[in-house]
Amino acid sequence: MTDLVIETQGLRKEFRSRRGVRVAVQDLDLAVPAGGVHGFLGPNGSGKTTTIRMLLGLATATSGSMRLFGEPVPQRLPSVIDRVGAVVENPKFSPHFTGRQNLTLLARTIGPSGGVDAAVDQVVETVGLSGRDQDRYKAYSLGMKQRLAIAATLLKSPELLILDEPTNGLDPAGIREIRDTIRQLGESGVTVLLSSHILAEVQQVCTSATIIGNGRMLASGRVDDLIGISTSYRVAVPDPATARSVLTGAGFTLTGTDDELLVDTDRPAAVTEALGAAGIWLSELTPLRADLETVFLELTAGDQLGGAA
Numbered sequence: 001m002t003d004l005v006i007e008t009q010g011l012r013k014e015f016r017s018r019r020g021v022r023v024a025v026q027d028l029d030l031a032v033p034a035g036g037v038h039g040f041l042g043p044n045g046s047g048k049t050t051t052i053r054m055l056l057g058l059a060t061a062t063s064g065s066m067r068l069f070g071e072p073v074p075q076r077l078p079s080v081i082d083r084v085g086a087v088v089e090n091p092k093f094s095p096h097f098t099g100r101q102n103l104t105l106l107a108r109t110i111g112p113s114g115g116v117d118a119a120v121d122q123v124v125e126t127v128g129l130s131g132r133d134q135d136r137y138k139a140y141s142l143g144m145k146q147r148l149a150i151a152a153t154l155l156k157s158p159e160l161l162i163l164d165e166p167t168n169g170l171d172p173a174g175i176r177e178i179r180d181t182i183r184q185l186g187e188s189g190v191t192v193l194l195s196s197h198i199l200a201e202v203q204q205v206c207t208s209a210t211i212i213g214n215g216r217m218l219a220s221g222r223v224d225d226l227i228g229i230s231t232s233y234r235v236a237v238p239d240p241a242t243a244r245s246v247l248t249g250a251g252f253t254l255t256g257t258d259d260e261l262l263v264d265t266d267r268p269a270a271v272t273e274a275l276g277a278a279g280i281w282l283s284e285l286t287p288l289r290a291d292l293e294t295v296f297l298e299l300t301a302g303d304q305l306g307g308a309a
């Protein structure tokens, strides 16, 4: 038994052309636990879309294995695909129909148990399109179109929602709206795989994340763990030069400038003790946390040029 909703092992995808072989995904072990929003983070061209397309049976893996809900895919995809909603490519909606009419047409093909109208009401509300559902699709902003696409996938009440760069091309207000929608979906028990190259998006919405570069996994885990427990502290004292020599003498590693002391340690109490023993009293001892951007840039340095291997 597994509580992983998505699992890949040694996943590889090569694209062959006259110019040679391009390895888009290599040795990828992806593990997405049930519930919450999992970020799938990587620079453009790092292999996110290719991975998602393989999971959904839209592209064939060169080697490796994949599971959705514990079932091997693509072999058993037909038995799990109803549990998966995905917004990967631009969905087709009729521009002359309203958002509600588009959703109603789709809902009829699905036949939701509580009835078509109730299902449409529910998804319209979930994605925050209430009040705008009677507008024609062609009058929708990009953000509203994206939310309608998410609403369409929610009609079948998926347990797993895969969103590939859902905020691409959106203005800041649109990004915020989609982000709120995604967060609420994660809180409602749906597992969301959110592919993105926007760090802030992942950091603000996701509980866990996988970072890839050049098709390879670079790091994976809870966002808090990826950011890391701080091992650096900023120390403010009246006389930094004396404090620096006291701390160096006590065996601490210091960075920073003459005026700003930064101490690399996981023992902040020992810092106060060493300075106190020397008669130096701190006015500040602040843990410095890296953000996901720092982690991401360090991990993906050199990966910006794409996935050739």
Ligand SMILES: Nc1ncnc2c1ncn2[C@@H]1O[C@H](COP(=O)(O)OP(=O)(O)OP(=O)(O)O)[C@@H](O)[C@H]1O
Pocket: 015, 022, 023, 024, 042, 043, 044, 045, 046, 047, 048, 049, 050, 051, 165, 197, 306, 307, 308
């Ligand atoms: N059909 C294809 N034929 C050849 N190469 C491809 C094909 N699809 C993708 N690639 C290449 O595979 C690599 C990974 O692309 P992919 O679209 O999966 O990355 P991504 O992380 O989703 O990036 P983006 O956010 O830009 O879509 C890229 O180098 C891309 O050029």
